[in-house]
Amino acid sequence: MMLLKLIARKKIKTILAIVFVLCLFLFTFIIDTHDFVKRARVLTGHIVLDNITxxxxxxxxxxxxxxxxxxxxxxxxxxxxxxxxxxxxxxxxxxxxxxxxxxxxxxxxxxxxxxxxxxxxxxxxxxxxxxxxxxxxxxxxxxxxxxxxxxxxxxxxxxxxxxxxxxxxxxxxxxxxxxxxxxxxxxxxxxxxxxxxxxxxxxxxxxxxxxxxxxxxxxxxxxxxxxxxxxxxxxxxxxxxxxxxxxxxxxxxxxxxxxxxxxxxxxxxxxxxxxxxxxxxxxxxxxxxxxxxxxxxFPIPWKKWKLYFDAKEKNKTMDKIKNSRTIHLWNLHSKSERINVGDQVPYGIIANKYCPMTYNNCGKVF
Known part of the structure; x- marks a missing residue:
């Protein structure tokens, strides 16, 4: 019986020691709120650390x-x-x-x-x-x-x-x-x-x-x-x-x-x-x-940004944007969408007309 009590006490002490170490770690981690926020952003994937030097x-x-x-x-x-x-x-x-x-x-x-x-x-x-x-x-x-x-x-x-x-x-x-x-x-x-x-x-x-x-x-x-x-x-x-x-x-x-x-x-x-x-x-x-x-x-809403890159829907898209003052490509979503120079997609057609030097001198991919 005494042996069981001693074992139980040791377990309790071990648990308390672990809890103490964890609390100390957490305290150290969050003692600087600003540093904590920055770490939390990275750990949760909220941001990528940018070079803003x-x-x-x-x-x-x-x-x-x-x-x-x-x-x-x-x-x-x-x-x-x-x-x-x-x-x-x-x-x-x-x-x-x-x-x-x-x-x-x-x-x-x-x-x-x-x-x-x-x-x-x-x-x-x-x-x-x-x-x-x-x-x-x-x-x-x-x-x-x-x-x-x-x-x-x-x-x-x-x-x-x-x-x-x-x-x-x-x-x-x-x-x-x-x-x-x-x-x-x-x-x-x-x-x-x-x-x-x-x-x-x-x-x-x-x-x-x-x-x-x-x-x-x-x-x-x-x-x-x-x-x-x-x-x-x-x-x-x-x-x-x-x-x-x-x-x-x-x-x-x-x-x-x-x-x-x-x-x-x-x-x-x-x-x-x-x-x-x-x-x-x-x-x-x-x-x-x-x-x-x-x-x-913004003739094409952000949820339909792919229309600028869709050759099949080209005529409908071009008709929808024909009277707009600008088009907005919603770069956050479209930046990885590839266009080969000469592709008959709305964005390529617009670029060829309104930024001809850039479009025709950018190589094979726009």
Missing amino acids: CYGDSSTNGSIDTFSIYGKKTMNKTVSSKNIFFFQTNCFGSEGVVLKPRQLCAIESAALMNPNMSIYLLILSHSKFSNNTEDNVKMLLTNYNNIFIKRIYTNDYFKNTPLEDWWKSGVFYESYWPKSHMSDVLRFLTLWKVGGIYLDLDIVVKSSLENLTDFVGAEDAIDANAAVFGLGHTEIGRHVANMCIEDLRKNFRGDNWGNNGPGVITRVLQKLCSTKNVADMTTSKCQGFTVYPPSDF
Whole structure:
């Protein structure tokens, strides 16, 4: 009997020791909340750790000129807000900055269809262009005098703006998707600074956007989509720009992918237009701001993105997109979908027409 009691006591002690060690491990693991969050994201597969080292770079003489609204060559066009902005928020190393053909297609289409506007690609990486990208970029810069590629230094870019203290707080670095969220932040901040139109790099422009100002495209009856929107130097444009910056500053969430892009513009318009239904956001109700229906900028919804790559449904798809101002390729879903140059699929047909130099000089695969 005594032997059984001794064995039971040893088991209890062993169990208590194991529990103590586990508690100590857990305590050590979560003592630093910030570190715990980062580890939890990795362990649960919520994010892939991104290289964002270039976000903290100080201003130095780099291979790509710094973006400035006071540049002699572009000052007049810039301050008039006749600008279209794209962003590349990846950080690149020794391999150099890589721009894929589909990204270059977006830039070329904007330049081709808007010859009187300045088309900017703003880059955060300090690297030079990779050899292949450099050749393609030179080709576009040679043939389009309205394309400008500039670099942004984030620490400088946020200075003297309503987001300066927010940026210094470091809350941005808690983002699960820092590259995507940096693009969100920069598009609102840039249009707040200089005005113009922002476009995602998976957009193909099919018509002139020159006469558009103070607008956004609706994705559906519920959400506006920050993949395409413009803010000018008008009274309503400045008002919406300020509202977007304030919403972003107050409501930034690193754990919600869409909260800081489409979420911002949707919340702002719900307040501005006094309705939560995007379909009810008329220009008069929105104080002069225009919300275009999905058919204008997003003629194919994201759930049907494969139609852009479907030769069998080509005629129906081409008919559906024929009057749209842009098409949106929903890159999150379509980026791995292969197109051979010459394939008679809607995306290939559109690319051949609206970004011909890129499409016909990208090799065998677009």
